[in-house]
Amino acid sequence: xxxxxxxxxxxxxxxxxxxxxxxxxxxxxxxxxxxxxxxxxxxxxxxxxxxxxxxxxxxxxxxxxxxxxxxxxxxxxxxxxxxxxxxxxxxxxxxxxxxxxxxxxxxxxxxxxxxxxxxxxxxxxxxxxxxxxxxxxxxxxxxxxxxxxxxxxxxxxxxxxxxxxxxxxxxxxxxxxxxxxxxxxxxxxxxxxxxxxxxxxxxxxxxxxxxxxxxxxxxxxxxxxxxxxxxxxxxxxxxxxxxxxxxxxxxxxxxxxxxxxxxxxxxxxxxxxxxxxxxxxxxxxxxxxxxxxxxxxxxxxxxxxxxxxxxxxxxxxxxxxxxxxxxxxxxxxxxxxxxxxxxxxxxxxxxxxxxxxx
Amino acid sequence: xxxxxxxxxxxxxxxxxxxxxxxxxxxxxxxxxxxxxxxxxxxxxxxxxxxxxxxxxxxxxxxxxxxxxxxxxxxxxxxxxxxxxxxxxxxxxxxxxxxxxxxxxxxxxxxxxxxxxxxxxxxxxxxxxxxxxxxxxxxxxxxxxxxxxxxxxxxxxxxxxxxxxxxxxxxxxxxxxxxxxxxxxxxxxxxxxxxxxxxxxxxxxxxxxxxxxxxxxxxxxxxxxxxxxxxxxxxxxxxxxxxxxxxxxxxxxxxxxxxxxxxxxxxxxxxxxxxxxxxxxxxxxxxxxxxxxxxxxxxxxxxxxxxxx
Numbered sequence: 330x331x332x333x334x335x336x337x338x339x340x341x342x343x344x345x346x347x348x349x350x351x352x353x354x355x356x357x358x359x360x361x362x363x364x365x366x367x368x369x370x371x372x373x374x375x376x377x378x379x380x381x382x383x384x385x386x387x388x389x390x391x392x393x394x395x396x397x398x399x400x401x402x403x404x405x406x407x408x409x410x411x412x413x414x415x416x417x418x419x420x421x422x423x424x425x426x427x428x429x430x431x432x433x434x435x436x437x438x439x440x441x442x443x444x445x446x447x448x449x450x451x452x453x454x455x456x457x458x459x460x461x462x463x464x465x466x467x468x469x470x471x472x473x474x475x476x477x478x479x480x481x482x483x484x485x486x487x488x489x490x491x492x493x494x495x496x497x498x499x500x501x502x503x504x505x506x507x508x509x510x511x512x513x514x515x516x517x518x519x520x521x522x523x524x525x526x527x528x529x530x531x532x533x534x535x536x537x538x539x540x541x542x543x544x545x546x547x548x549x550x551x552x553x554x555x556x557x558x559x560x561x562x563x564x565x566x567x568x569x570x571x572x573x574x575x576x577x578x579x580x581x582x583x584x585x586x587x588x589x590x591x592x593x594x595x596x597x598x599x600x601x602x603x604x605x606x607x608x609x610x611x612x613x614x615x616x617x618x619x620x621x622x623x624x625x626x627x628x629x630x631x632x633x634x635x636x637x638x639x640x641x642x643x644x645x646x647x648x649x650x651x652x653x654x655x656x657x658x659x660x661x662x663x664x665x666x667x668x669x670x671x672x673x674x675x676x677x678x679x680x681x682x683x684x685x686x687x
Numbered sequence: 688x689x690x691x692x693x694x695x696x697x698x699x700x701x702x703x704x705x706x707x708x709x710x711x712x713x714x715x716x717x718x719x720x721x722x723x724x725x726x727x728x729x730x731x732x733x734x735x736x737x738x739x740x741x742x743x744x745x746x747x748x749x750x751x752x753x754x755x756x757x758x759x760x761x762x763x764x765x766x767x768x769x770x771x772x773x774x775x776x777x778x779x780x781x782x783x784x785x786x787x788x789x790x791x792x793x794x795x796x797x798x799x800x801x802x803x804x805x806x807x808x809x810x811x812x813x814x815x816x817x818x819x820x821x822x823x824x825x826x827x828x829x830x831x832x833x834x835x836x837x838x839x840x841x842x843x844x845x846x847x848x849x850x851x852x853x854x855x856x857x858x859x860x861x862x863x864x865x866x867x868x869x870x871x872x873x874x875x876x877x878x879x880x881x882x883x884x885x886x887x888x889x890x891x892x893x894x895x896x897x898x899x900x901x902x903x904x905x906x907x908x909x910x911x912x913x914x915x916x917x918x919x920x921x922x923x924x925x926x927x928x929x930x931x932x933x934x935x936x937x938x939x940x941x942x943x944x945x946x947x948x949x950x951x952x953x954x955x956x957x958x959x960x961x962x963x964x965x966x967x968x969x970x971x972x973x974x975x976x977x978x979x980x981x982x983x984x985x986x987x988x989x990x991x992x993x994x995x996x
Contacts, residue, residue, distance in 0.1 A: 348769055348770065351766075351769075351770040351771070352769075352770070352771070352772045353772070355766065355770055355771040355772060356771075356772045357713045357771065357772075357773060359713075359714055393868065394865065394868055394870060395868060395870065445775075478926060478927075478945075481925050481926070482924045482925060482926060482945060485924040485925045485987050485988060486924065488986070488987075488988065489988050495986075496831075499828075499831040499832070500827070500828065500831060502831075503830050503831060503866070504830050504831055504833065504865070505831075505832075505833070505984070505995040505996050506984060506995070506996055508863070508865045508870075509865035509866055509868045509870065510830055510865055510866050513866075539772060539774060540774055540775070541774055541775075542773070542774025542775065543774075551714055551715075554714055555712075555713070555714055558713065558714075560771075596872050596873060597872060597873075597874050597919075597927070598858060598872070598873040598874055598875050598919075598927070599926075599927040603944035603945075604926050604927075604944065604945050605945075614945075614946070617924070617946050617960060618946045618947050618959070618960060619960075620960070622960055623959065623960035623961070624960070624962045624990070625962040625988060625989055625990045627960060627962075628923070628924075628960060628962060628988050631960075632924075632988075684947070
């Protein structure tokens with residue numbers, strides 16, 4: 330018996346490790362493993378990478394208005410491989426958003442949010458908002474012009490919420506306008522509050538998922554489901570790690586070939602920079618330019634009511650859509666709605682990109 | 688269906704043995720087969736329609752001679768349920784391996800004491816958290832609401848604006864104390880020497896009054912002020928707008944790159960989502976022709992300007 334086994338058995342005797350390990354790995358998946366099921370694991374992987382690169386960046390980053398830009402420049406220009414870690418963190422955040430959307434889309438198409446998986450979906454929608462919060466708060470930290478103006482406009486949008494808007498916006502900024510205290514607040518939200526919230530929520534999400542069990546394919550007869558049944562380990566774990574490797578190569582490649590470029594230090598004097606949010610918020614940005622969302626009330630509609638209503642609808646989805654049918658072709662309404670939504674987002678994003686040259 | 692391990696198993700002619708194990712269907716989460724221990728051999732028998740399960744007894748319709756046709760249990764083909772995570776299995780499983788009991792401690796039998804402890808645990812928990820709420824709220828909201836700074840700032844000279852209706856950006860340095868930090872940075876406003884047309888458009892013959900939070904007037908811009916100074920902040924969502932000499936549709940306009948609001952040189956909205964005209968700042972011109980302003984900022988996105996800085 331080698332040393333590893335000795336330690337393993339010693340631990341097993343005390344904490345019942347074998348059962349724990351068996352429970353974690355021996356999760357029967359009706360219909361077997363699939364690459365389509367890899368998104369959740371990939372998200373856990375990206376989050377771990379973001380946490381690791383984030384902690385490394387904090388070794389040198391100074392979250393104060395008079396040093397944030399300089400310390401980020403130092404990471405980018407002087408430190409060995411600082412540019413790579415920062416760029417990996419930057420592209421990792423985009424990858425996170427892309428994977429969250431893929432994950433939700435897969436669950437939507439498979440009809441896997443339906444009973445008994447409502448709680449899994451609910452925790453998932455909250456995780457979606459946390460990921461968006463990460464993107465929004467992290468964007469300010471380099472304290473360059475891009476960061477400053479995206480935050481100025483983003484918080485102004487929050488200000489448009491009825492009753493609590495003014496308070497929320499001031500609370501986030503630590504004052505009436507974006508400045509030094511805003512940076513401190515965004516920093517603590519980005520590196521403490523959101524990670525804690527994400528870890529907690531993700532744990533709940535996985536717990537709910539394990540309690541409800543995997544949904545499996547949307548069309549199959551029982552005999553096939555059992556004939557093709559596999560445990561989570563080893564085939565699904567293998568497929569997950571292949572997907573993680575692909576995502577890793579993609580993020581690392583983007584970081585290598587398209588590293589972060591910073592603009593001038595943040596200032597209320599914008600010089601010739603034209604403010605624009607991160608690409609995944611571009612459609613919202615373009616939405617607010619539309620004539621129907623002009624004026625005080627129009628702005629409220631476009632900036633608060635519409636996105637708020639969308640999030641509510643998203644959370645309520647398994648409670649509104651209670652038909653147990655899971656096959657996408659037998660859910661024409663749900664499928665057309667999602668197609669229209671994505672066409673809308675694509676068109677708005679494209680419009681925003683086109684009008685850059687104006 | 689109540690099925691007990693160790694239940695007796697009977698065939699149509701005689702008792703053959705007992706239930707030694709059950710086999711669960713992982714998808715249906717119910718018992719699919721039972722393992723019958725008979726004459727020292729374990730055989731896997733499906734629990735289909737022909738079996739009648741009563742308390743302590745499984746009755747099959749077939750004679751005992753057919754028992755030998757069922758396959759022997761290959762233990763290696765199965766795993767214990769505790770080694771597998773099948774969601775919701777416990778709730779579906781109707782197998783009683785017999786109850787194993789421990790006595791309830793005597794002190795735990797008194798239900799009123801239990802309620803007492805629960806309530807006091809909650810009460811003490813709340814009592815611990817409550818005194819922190821107000822200080823924490825004050826701590827976090829401390830810098831959010833500040834008074835307004837009504838100092839006059841010199842931003843340039845009227846002589847630098849030779850032509851009417853031709854706006855110029857004027858930059859100025861401000862020193863701001865934000866929490867523990869004192870920072871100096873540049874800001875800018877747009878200044879335009881007014882023609883009579885623009886003057887009428889902005890003032891409509893009436894002076895502009897500026898009120899503080901209490902409603903008291905702290906400054907009045909007279910319509911005969913030579914120039915108008917526009918806050919550099921777009922009243923839509925607070926971006927910094929720019930001057931364009933040759934906009935495709937509107938010609939000489941202020942143009943915000945964010946959401947494409949467009950204003951004429953007098954600050955009137957020509958196009959785009961802005962809810963109000965550009966904000967005119969409190970302005971005076973001293974004897975030396977120097978333009979002085981109060982660097983006020985107004986809340987974006989409202990129909991009427993509400994001062995925030």
